[in-house]
Structures are given as C-alpha cells and as structure tokens.
Amino acid sequence: MQKNPDIQNSQAKETIISVKNVYKAFGTLKVLNGISLDVVRGENVVVLGKSGSGKSVLIKIIAGLLKADKGDVNVLGCDMNTISNKDLQKLRLRIGFSFQSSALYDSMTVRENLEFALVRNKPQLSRADIDKAVKKVLDDVQLAGSIEQMPSELSGGQTKRIGIARTLILEPEIMLYDEPTAGLDPVTSIEINKLMNKVKDEYKTTSIIITHDLTCAKTTGDRVAMLYDGKFLRQGSFEEVFQSDDVRIKNFYDYNFITNP
Amino acid sequence: MNTETGQTTQRAGILGGLRDFFAGMYRLYKFIVQFFKQVFIPPYEIREVINQCYEVGCKTLPLITLTGFITGLVFTKQSRPSLSEFGAASWLPSLVTIAIVRALAPLVTSLIVAGKVGSNIGAELGSMKVSEQIDAMEMTATNPFKFLVVTRILACSLMLPLLVLYSGGVGILGSYLNVHTNELTSFRGFMNDAFSKISFLDIFSSVIKSAVYGFTVGVISCFQGYNATNGTVGVGKAANQAVVISMFAIFLEETVIVQFVNSFLR
Structure with a gap:
C-alpha cells in the first residue's frame, strides 16, 4: 500500500490515537475484526464505510463509551483497557464527540446545553467567563441568534452545529465526528464540512470523521481509511484509496455517484 | 408426535x-x-435533586389534591349507610381517618405518582438513552447514573412521604365536608374524633412505607428508562413498564408491610 509523502512525514509527529488489532462483537455479530489505526496530532482521518461496517463502534471504543473485546487502544497516552473511571473522566474533557443525532439535551435551551459541561467541569469560571465562552463557540458555528432556542426549534443543520459547538466549548484536543453530514441537504453538508475544517484550523484539533459521504471525505480528510466488514481495506489519501482495483472499494465509489450524482 | x-x-x-x-x-x-x-x-447533585423534587412534588400536587379530597369524601359517603344501620354513624370520622392514614393515602398517592411520575421518568430517560443523550453526558465527564438516576430516585423517595401526608390531610378534609353537611359537626369536634384512634405508629409506618413506595417507583422507572432499547418503540415500552411494574410492586409491598406493621399493633 502506497503512502502519501505528507503522511510519511507525519509519522515523525506524535501519534495521539493508536488502535492495534481491535476486535469487537455484539453477541454472535462480529463488528470489528482486528483493525489497526494510528492518528497523529493535527491530522483529520476519515473512516469511510457502508452502514453497519463498524465505523461508529470504532470511535465509541476510542471515546471509552464501549470496551474492545481484544486489542490495544491508546488515546493521548492513556491505555483504554486499563484506564480508571477517574482518569477516563479527565481524558474525556480532552475529547469532543459530535453524535450522529447531535444528542442535544431536549429539556435544555441551546445556552444550557453549551454551559452544561463548562459549569460542571470548570467551577472556578465566573458567570461572565461562561457567557463569553458560550458566545465565542456560537459565533464560531454562526448561530449566535439561537442562544435561547430549544433543540426542537432548530433545523437539522443547526442541530449539528450546536452539537459541535457543545463539544468545542471545552476546547478538546481530539474531535470525533459520527456521521456529521448524515440526513442533511447538499448545501448544509458543505457548510458542515467547512465548519469541520475551520475547527481543525482554529482549535488545532485532531479528528476522526466517520462518514459514508465521499464529498465529506474528500473535503475534510487528510487521510482516508476504508472500513469493510470490520477490517480496513485500504488507508491513504482520498485519491490513493479510490485508485484501488478492489471491487468492494469501486462499488462503494460507484454507489455514491449513483445515489449522490 | x-x-x-x-x-x-x-x-x-x-x-x-x-x-x-x-x-x-x-x-x-x-x-x-x-x-x-x-x-x-461526592459530588452530590444537590441542585438536580431539588429540581427533581419540584418535578415530582409540586407538579403532582393538583392531581394529588383532587384525588385525595375525592377519596375522603366518597369513602365517607359510601361508609355512612352501613354504619348508620348499626347506629354507629358517629364512628365515621375515626373509621375514615384510620382508613386514610393506614392505607388509602399511601396507596392511592403512590399509585398516582407511579402513573404520572413513573411514566414521565421512563419516557424521559428512555428517550435520552435511544437518542444518545446519555452517552453525550458521559462525554462531558458527567456521571449520567448519578445525575439522572440517583437524583430521581432520591426525589421520589423524599417527596412521596410528603405527598402522602398532604393527601391524607386533604382526604380528611373531604371526609369532614361530608360529615359536616350531614351532621353539622364542628371542625374541632370532627378532628378530635378523627384522631382519637390514630397512634404515632400509624403515621410513622405510613410515612416509612411511602418512602419505600417512592423508592420503588424511582428505581423501577429509572431502570426501565435507563435500559431502553429499540428506538421509539423501546421508549413507549419503557414508559409503560415503568407504570405497570411499579404499581404491581407497590401492591406486593403493601401486602408485606401491612402484615409486618399489624404484628406490632397487636
């Protein structure tokens, strides 16, 4: 497998997410079959794959929401197999997770959703500091006018943006995006893609983006990893991955063009 | 074959x-x-416990007031003919008060709380579970079990005894209304008769068993909601089972507690 020169250079950089030979099954259903992935600081890695291929399970294992059955997962120097609950709580403050459904708290306004993590984890902050932080992230996602709205009053794209803003308020080092453009129209998808790139540049984050949207993969990914039946078929730049003769990768590419001409 | x-x-x-x-x-x-x-x-989620106490206690008050009052009024009205037949209508205040304090107030209030609060908790937590809000909370270094479950169970356990005392008081007022309408009994006279047969143990056991019922409603509703699966169908199922299982458990506990308390009263 060929590697992009940039990626070869990046190997000299610090690896902050390392997944080695990870297996995960739910009952008799094998979801991950010994996958390995290294992500270096500052990199945007896109994990592509069809629904049910284990993409979301992978980032949930990285975030510590699920435990791997077998294999090693190391995030920001912490071994996820042996990490204590207390250390996991601390680690999670350094990881932002943008959920597929955005997972905004229904009973809270946008402001309360954004403040929730800040108030609980940084009790030393004054009211003015909290208001300033909320205003900043809302400006960053261009939704300053939605501060007093309830999640049910937001559109799909706005919900995604607020979901991202909620994670940014803690200024994470790692961002994990689970299907950020799923269910959005093409124009809103492009806006979300731009937002993810902006987050990378302004917040200096390292990201793993889970998607089946090729436009998203091409515009946001420094590197693409193609997941199929719980294994990575190929990793590299977008062009490298899709220059492959592997029929499964070709089918995935063609399918995207047929469904998203 | x-x-x-x-x-x-x-x-x-x-x-x-x-x-x-x-x-x-x-x-x-x-x-x-x-x-x-x-x-x-620690950390103790005091603010959220108070918030949940408001949800469980204050928001249930109108319903509890209505049902408590009607229970006292109707029970008195229905008991009157039988007691009058034996010339014992004057026993009505004490009979009704014993029934309300020992059984009706704890049972009726708990069942109403199981219906209103239990379904609410089951649906709310179930919906949070299936829409990944619980995972999102975990990602913000908040312990969702403590924030969502512990606070709700505490609120149910603390508020139900208060609601039962309130419901009992309102029920006795309902009974007084009927007695006063029929016999023009004074409020003080009614109260003297009503509490003549009530001991401290009656009120104490009523409060304790209400706390047990509150704990039961909280635990079962949170358990159903927190473990909900299968999307919206799972949320509906969680809400439904929170009510049905809570009510069933309350009746079972009532049977056991009555046997236990009666052994002290003998």
Missing part, C-alpha cells in the same frame, strides 16, 4: 421466560446496588 413437539416447545418457552425473568431481576439488583454505591460518593 405433534403433541410431544408442542409440549417441548411450551416447556422451552416457559424456561426461556423464567430465564429472562431471573436475568431481569439480577440486572435490577445490580442497578439498586449501583444506586447505593453512588448515592454516598
């Missing part, structure tokens, strides 16, 4: 049902153990 196959299938079905039942009981046991482990460990 067919009969034999049918019997085998039936036996497998019964065994499967029993296995699921005991697996569920074991999960519930672990859930309760986790509650007792977490309730004493």
Whole structure:
C-alpha cells in the first residue's frame, strides 16, 4: 500500500490515537475484526464505510463509551483497557464527540446545553467567563441568534452545529465526528464540512470523521481509511484509496455517484 | 408426535421466560446496588435533586389534591349507610381517618405518582438513552447514573412521604365536608374524633412505607428508562413498564408491610 509523502512525514509527529488489532462483537455479530489505526496530532482521518461496517463502534471504543473485546487502544497516552473511571473522566474533557443525532439535551435551551459541561467541569469560571465562552463557540458555528432556542426549534443543520459547538466549548484536543453530514441537504453538508475544517484550523484539533459521504471525505480528510466488514481495506489519501482495483472499494465509489450524482 | 413437539416447545418457552425473568431481576439488583454505591460518593447533585423534587412534588400536587379530597369524601359517603344501620354513624370520622392514614393515602398517592411520575421518568430517560443523550453526558465527564438516576430516585423517595401526608390531610378534609353537611359537626369536634384512634405508629409506618413506595417507583422507572432499547418503540415500552411494574410492586409491598406493621399493633 502506497503512502502519501505528507503522511510519511507525519509519522515523525506524535501519534495521539493508536488502535492495534481491535476486535469487537455484539453477541454472535462480529463488528470489528482486528483493525489497526494510528492518528497523529493535527491530522483529520476519515473512516469511510457502508452502514453497519463498524465505523461508529470504532470511535465509541476510542471515546471509552464501549470496551474492545481484544486489542490495544491508546488515546493521548492513556491505555483504554486499563484506564480508571477517574482518569477516563479527565481524558474525556480532552475529547469532543459530535453524535450522529447531535444528542442535544431536549429539556435544555441551546445556552444550557453549551454551559452544561463548562459549569460542571470548570467551577472556578465566573458567570461572565461562561457567557463569553458560550458566545465565542456560537459565533464560531454562526448561530449566535439561537442562544435561547430549544433543540426542537432548530433545523437539522443547526442541530449539528450546536452539537459541535457543545463539544468545542471545552476546547478538546481530539474531535470525533459520527456521521456529521448524515440526513442533511447538499448545501448544509458543505457548510458542515467547512465548519469541520475551520475547527481543525482554529482549535488545532485532531479528528476522526466517520462518514459514508465521499464529498465529506474528500473535503475534510487528510487521510482516508476504508472500513469493510470490520477490517480496513485500504488507508491513504482520498485519491490513493479510490485508485484501488478492489471491487468492494469501486462499488462503494460507484454507489455514491449513483445515489449522490 | 405433534403433541410431544408442542409440549417441548411450551416447556422451552416457559424456561426461556423464567430465564429472562431471573436475568431481569439480577440486572435490577445490580442497578439498586449501583444506586447505593453512588448515592454516598461526592459530588452530590444537590441542585438536580431539588429540581427533581419540584418535578415530582409540586407538579403532582393538583392531581394529588383532587384525588385525595375525592377519596375522603366518597369513602365517607359510601361508609355512612352501613354504619348508620348499626347506629354507629358517629364512628365515621375515626373509621375514615384510620382508613386514610393506614392505607388509602399511601396507596392511592403512590399509585398516582407511579402513573404520572413513573411514566414521565421512563419516557424521559428512555428517550435520552435511544437518542444518545446519555452517552453525550458521559462525554462531558458527567456521571449520567448519578445525575439522572440517583437524583430521581432520591426525589421520589423524599417527596412521596410528603405527598402522602398532604393527601391524607386533604382526604380528611373531604371526609369532614361530608360529615359536616350531614351532621353539622364542628371542625374541632370532627378532628378530635378523627384522631382519637390514630397512634404515632400509624403515621410513622405510613410515612416509612411511602418512602419505600417512592423508592420503588424511582428505581423501577429509572431502570426501565435507563435500559431502553429499540428506538421509539423501546421508549413507549419503557414508559409503560415503568407504570405497570411499579404499581404491581407497590401492591406486593403493601401486602408485606401491612402484615409486618399489624404484628406490632397487636
């Protein structure tokens, strides 16, 4: 497998997410079959794959929401197999997770959703500091006018943006995006893609983006990893991955063009 | 041959049902153990407990007021003919008060709380679970079990005894209305008669068992909601089972507690 020169250079950089030979099954259903992935600081890695291929399970294992059955997962120097609950709580403050459904708290306004993590984890902050932080992230996602709205009053794209803003308020080092453009129209998808790139540049984050949207993969990914039946078929730049003769990768590419001409 | 196959299938079905039942009981046991482990460990979510007490207590008050008052009024009205037949209508205040304090107020209030609060908790937590809000909370370094479950169980356990005392008071007022309308009894005279047969143990046991019922409603509703699966269908199921199982458990507990308390009263 060929590697992009940039990626070869990046190997000299610090690896902050390392997944080695990870297996995960739910009952008799094998979801991950010994996958390995290294992500270096500052990199945007896109994990592509069809629904049910284990993409979301992978980032949930990285975030510590699920435990791997077998294999090693190391995030920001912490071994996820042996990490204590207390250390996991601390680690999670350094990881932002943008959920597929955005997972905004229904009973809270946008402001309360954004403040929730800040108030609980940084009790030393004054009211003015909290208001300033909320205003900043809302400006960053261009939704300053939605501060007093309830999640049910937001559109799909706005919900995604607020979901991202909620994670940014803690200024994470790692961002994990689970299907950020799923269910959005093409124009809103492009806006979300731009937002993810902006987050990378302004917040200096390292990201793993889970998607089946090729436009998203091409515009946001420094590197693409193609997941199929719980294994990575190929990793590299977008062009490298899709220059492959592997029929499964070709089918995935063609399918995207047929469904998203 | 067919009969034999049918019997085998039936036996497998019964065994499967029993296995699921005991697996569920074991999960519930672990859930309760986790509650007792977490309730004493800081940080204490005092603000959220107060918020939940408001949700459980204040928002249920109108319903409790109405049902408590009607229970006292109707029970007095229905008991009057039988007692009058034996010339014992003057026993009405004490009879009704004993019934309200020992059984009606705790039972009726708990069932109403199970219906209103239990379904609310089951649906709310179930919806949070299936829409990944609980995972999102975990990602913000917040312990969702402590923030969502412990606070709700505490609120139910603390507020139900207060609601039962209030409901009992309103029920006795309902009874007084009927007695006063028929016999023009004074309020003071009614109250003297009403509490002549009530001991401290009656009120104490009523408060304690209300706390037990509150704990039951909280635990079962949170357990159903927190473990909801299968999307919106699962949310509906969680809300429904929170009510049905809570009510069933309250009746079972009432039977056991009555036997236990009566052994002291003898």
